[in-house]
Amino acid sequence: MRLQNYALGQWVEGTGKFTELFHAVTGEKVAEASSAGLDFRGMAEYARTVGGPALRRLTFHQRARMLKALAVYLTERKTEFYKVSEATGATKGDHWIDIDGGIGTLFAYASRGRREFPDETFYVDGPTEALSKGGTFVGRHVCVPLEGVAVHINAFNFPVWGMLEKLAVSLLAGVPCIVKPATVTSFLTESVFRAMIASGILPNGSVQLICGSAGDLLDHLGMQDAVAFTGSASTGRMLRQTESIVEHNVRFNQEADSLNYSMLGPDARPGSDEFDLFVKEVAREMTVKAGQKCTAIRRTIVPAPMVDDVIQALRARLGGVKVGDPRVEGVRMGPLAGRGQVGEVDRSLRALLGATELVYGGPGSLDVVGADAERGAFFPITLLYDDDPFEKRAPHDVEAFGPVNTVMPYDTVDEAIELAKLGKGSLVGSLFTADDRVARDVALGTAAYHGRLMLVNRHSAKESTGHGSPLPHLVHGGPGRAGGGEEMGGVRGVLHYMQRTAIQGSPSTLAAVTREWTKGAAELSDRVHPFRKHFEELAVGETWHTHRRTVTEADVTNFAGISGDFFYAHVDDIAARTSIFERRVAHGYFVLSAAAGLFVDPAPGPVLANYGLEGLRFVKPVYIGDTIQVRLTCKSKTAKDDREGQVPQGVVAWDVEVTNQDAEPVAVYTVLTLVRRLYTLDGKPYDRPAAVATPEVFVTEQPGTAPARMT
Structure with a gap:
């Protein structure tokens, strides 16, 4: 059997002298491989111009669903791969490590892609950084896919896992790949790769395969490309010194055998x-x-x-x-x-x-x-x-x-x-x-x-x-x-194939770029309470300023009784005077509960449930007699996958700031809610349907001023 290469969107047989491959147990010839005659420059350019744009058009969530679909497809064909794997000398347990382990990595990144990345084509890394005293000039970090090709050079010992663990992170990042397995066991890699192509799940140009020598492929790499190498330390050193890799500072990740x-x-x-x-x-x-x-x-x-x-x-x-x-x-x-x-x-x-x-x-x-x-x-x-x-x-x-x-x-x-x-x-x-x-x-x-x-x-x-x-x-x-490198590691492995860039500007400008509201950005207001709106009808930046509530001694006493929290700073006037607070303070969790009472719309509506709370900080104590108010802002939105029998829904992150009578923040946090969607995803990018009108909103450009909300 002559192995084939997959290049420029088609299966291609090599030419010239073929390398014979043998059954590790019997010594019988099982295949022969050659990559002679391939247009390596053309393969790299095909990945950049066809595969890259196709992948970058997809969001992280779409690419994650793609990985899951591929994992399911390969799982259904595992027994076929086991049969081929026998020629590598693998035991049943070895099959599981290599084949099941590789497919399991696809599943793992499919899950992480939907759970830890946004439904966007880019990733926002870290919080907003304050760069000016007045808050009108801030910074953020965004990560975007490299606009090149990832070359994966794999070792002979894991012909399936080695390929799939590298593909999982680079494809999730949105970067097309050229896979170069070790020739001696490339017959197993080719069988799995052939199934991947037959599935029709991956976009054209997103993956290519070389069974044989990599030829002069590395000579055609540039500053947007990356190499991931697994093998001996000596081979890794040689590849690192390739002129194009040195000249263009090509990202080179090495994982070498070690003691x-x-x-x-x-x-x-x-x-x-x-x-x-x-x-x-x-x-x-x-x-x-x-x-x-x-x-x-x-x-x-x-x-x-x-x-x-x-x-x-x-x-x-x-x-x-x-x-x-x-x-x-x-x-x-x-x-x-x-x-x-x-x-x-x-x-x-x-x-x-x-x-x-x-x-x-x-x-x-x-x-x-x-x-x-x-x-x-x-x-x-x-x-x-x-x-x-x-x-x-x-x-x-x-x-x-x-x-x-x-x-x-x-x-x-x-x-x-x-x-x-x-x-x-x-x-x-x-x-x-x-x-x-x-x-x-x-x-x-x-x-x-x-x-x-x-x-x-x-x-x-x-x-x-x-x-x-x-x-x-x-x-x-x-x-x-x-080798000095890292692979996988959750989000870390994906970010290796992305460029992290610092962006600076006004909060409103950065919110427009990242589609994530940040404090100081323009606030949008509407006469309709945001909890009365479906997922599609909410706009990022939409803000609701609540009425006020004065905290009484009865509030604190009653909350202590209900919660069982009789901490001295809340209920013991004498002890509180000698504390860091100098007098009695309200429970932090009472402040959260009271804040929810201020911003929640109680009637049944599109909001289905509280999904969680993140980043809570109590930044200033609330004393008996203080008056609190809440600003609730739609920070970001993420549509959830459709599930049979489940109401279509999405997760809305709300930026919450609780202030006192002096407009000083006393608590800040993010609340997550499950919100009903009007339309299903159907496995496609989620866009606002034309039939849904954009809500009438009023923009408040100056941070800290009251929004011009109609009443």
Whole structure:
């Protein structure tokens, strides 16, 4: 089977000499690949001119729905992908990590895209910054998609997850992608990519695929483009030095293989839960994906008195792992991805053997079930021991990218921390201890050298996702040898593909740009109470100034009785005089309740429910006898997805400011309400229908003045 590339909107077969790809278990040829003849410059330009504009026309919410639809489509075809994945040597568990894990990342970003990003084509980052004394000149930060192409260069060990975790963030950001998988396992990437194209879900030009060499693609990148690379540190260094990348300061995110550690705490003695969990995790990370994980444990750091116990326990556990054809019942570890990897791991192991003692497995120990060890890409599980890790440094410098791990002793926690640092930067470290003081020392002592730290005890172990499992919620990357980059991490991963720009101007101008009202911007008023309006009828900036209410002693006493809050500053006149308030004050939550009573329209209407409250600050005390008033302003609107059987609705964020008789703010916050929509989304951009009239509004340009509201 000849793999095809997907370029310029069509499937294209390469030319010239093809690279043969082999079944990792049987050694039989399964495919051949070539990218010769592709117009790499044209592919980059096609992404910029066709895919980029199509994606940027969509809002975050539309792109999130696109990711969800794609995830659902791929989920329905997982069994087809599992079959293809068998040729990579993957076990059933390996299938789940790579294929299900990749699809799960699409689902995760589909959810985050609708929950944490606005229904806009841009993202407002952070609050308004005051830049002038009078408040007429302010600043904000907006993030917009790069107007280039994201080139994704992926490693051989995760042909599906590696592709989908990068696509999830860049497509959500609105940036088109060119995917370049490692050739040796590109047959699996191509099968999933082919399904993605067949789905018809992604806009034209949003994704392209190269099965083979990337040719001169990187030479055609410019300042609006980005590269995300996963692979060896040496290859990453070479790619970073590409002239175009250096000249145009192309964003280059690198995630490289690293010498990750797992540490046993001094309290976790043999027989403890933490000891058993540690041994289980080390053995699992050595054998999952045959140790071909950039996050796999390479250095196992244990208290010196427990070295023999750990080695003995690991021998027993590793001895029960059958190596062979994953299709055979009972086999728990398959081969490496290809014969080329066998040679590389063997060379690294021989370098390690010069500085360590072989304590399990190693050359000549391979016993393969259901397959021919000479034809397949099998490698023996190997455990080493470094008795002097501060002097014998090979385990801190050489990585055997397979089922190879080195145990090393420490005498004190400070020594263990120093050993962890000797890896010169890693993707992940883990610690197994029931002593939270040790956990704190190790976490803070090693964090500067690691992208992620997993701290495990008997309480978290049951739900722990494991040492070697990057999650879309958290950053995946690390400093130094690990590449110095970050992937995923929720919003952070998406913003990598966006330009953050500071904008300055008047509050009204910035509100017009961001479609988010900010204090000092023009207020819009109408004779109709805003709670009487449907979602479509509300305008951002629409403001309601309430009548006033004077706080009485009876209010404070009654609220104390209802709430059970008898804090002395509210109810004890003598104690209150010696407090920071100097006299009795109203409860902060009474002020909120009274404010709601002032601005809420009580009759049934389009407002369905209070959805939440954010950013609450009590900025000045309210005393008995003070008179409060509320300004309620529509800050922003977000339409929610339609759900069967549910009233069409949207979320309206209201900026609330409670002031006293001197017009001084006493409480500020944002209230979220669910508001009925007149029209459904139907999976399309939500616009105000022509049939809905724009409300008659009156603009108040000067902040702080009363709006010209008609009565």
